[in-house]
Amino acid sequence: MNAKVHNDSHLSDIGRIDIEGLSIEFKSPDGGIVHALAKTDLVIEAGSFVSLIGPSGCGKSTLLNAVAGFVQAATGSIKLDGIEVNGINPDVGVVFQQYALFPWFSALGNVEFALKRFSLSKAERRDRAMAALKEVELEGRENMFPGQLSGGMRQRVALARTFVSEPKVYLMDEPFGALDAQTRIVMHDILLRVWEAHKATVLFVTHDVDEALILSDKAHIMSSGPGRIIETIEIDTERPRRVDAIDQDFITNRNRIIGLLRKPSE
Ligand SMILES: Nc1ncnc2c1ncn2[C@@H]1O[C@H](COP(=O)(O)OP(=O)(O)O)[C@@H](O)[C@H]1O
Ligand SMILES: [Mg+2]
Known part of the structure; x- marks a missing residue:
């Protein structure tokens, strides 16, 4: 061995x-x-x-x-x-089992919301939220609403919303x-990548x-x-x-x- x-x-x-x-x-x-x-x-x-x-x-x-x-x-x-x-x-950032996303905001809107407390320009906020969504492989889906996303995609938005403010x-x-089970395997890969990138x-x-x-x-x-x-x-x-x-x-x-x-x- x-x-x-x-x-x-x-x-x-x-x-x-x-x-x-x-x-x-x-x-x-x-x-x-x-x-x-x-x-x-x-x-x-x-x-x-x-x-x-x-x-x-x-x-x-x-x-x-x-x-x-x-x-x-x-x-x-x-x-x-x-x-x-x-x-x-x-x-400290929290991700729950239930999709605690705002249903009336798009994926992008949900991630941007997490940046509200920082003094960023609108453009900076948008750029950071877009980059976070890209990290969780949701590029191109930023304008979709939680109700239009699969369970795995919603949890990817929830993850992006958590790490975008660098807790x-x-x-x-x-x-x-x-x-x-299959979606979980994808989520594990994405989570580990995010964890390693953001330390x-x-x-x-x-x-x-x-x-x-x-x-x-x-x-x-x-x-x-x-x-x-x-x-x-x-x-x-x-x-x-x-x-x-x-x-x-x-x-x-x-x-x-x-x-x-x-x-x-x-
Ligand atoms: N707000 C609460 N009021 C009363 N009891 C609670 C509350 N939250 C949790 N408990 C009790 O505390 C214990 C631990 O609960 P919890 O931490 O939710 O367990 P787990 O997450 O491992 O399933 C359980 O007996 C639960 O019923
Ligand atoms: Mg529990």
Whole structure:
């Protein structure tokens, strides 16, 4: 077997996340408390691609939403490049499973909208949005409306809208969960290309073990009751990785993760 090569050339200086003693609670409808996330410590290296995998309800979205500043911590802290996350942060871009595009704006209009808060001229804004759409292979479709685009194309617009403002971190919550297998493969290639070109840190939530193994440097496996990380798998397989050309390491990691996911939570 070949020696493992850990290709970390994509790591960068910005976009490091330090999570310390973070726990999150919600009130349940019956007045009780849901421990959505038990005390969690996690370091996400700048420029790395990290996945969260686990069963429904184990706190994946909660953890991601906390990094986005959408939910409050019960205890602990989250820092982005040493600065505490306190409310919604423009250095962080979010892509959800649902197409959160404005239906009344074209693809171009949606991406341009993300640049509104910058003091750019109209022409500059248009140029940057067009360049972003080109990166996600939507050149020529910029004037189409979300309702006229396929699911994969809409998620490409959502991705372009996220990276066009150059956030340090992309938070992606099952972004390809509603897409068919072939479209997902295309999305993976596009996402990896964008990630490498823009040197962002990616925190990616998925149910799909193969998706995590194809994309990430590390996969954190989560369990529920209370939500927590039960194991971290380092994925050293060289890129580009392909589902139709998997090696022994891939199979070992896949078996390990599936075994962990099968364990009933106590
Ligand atoms: N806003 C909320 N209010 C009450 N409970 C919530 C809220 N958001 C999430 N939860 C609960 O927290 C737990 C974790 O949810 P979530 O992070 O959405 O899980 P996942 O994304 O892994 O499916 C679940 O038990 C869920 O019902
Ligand atoms: Mg979720």
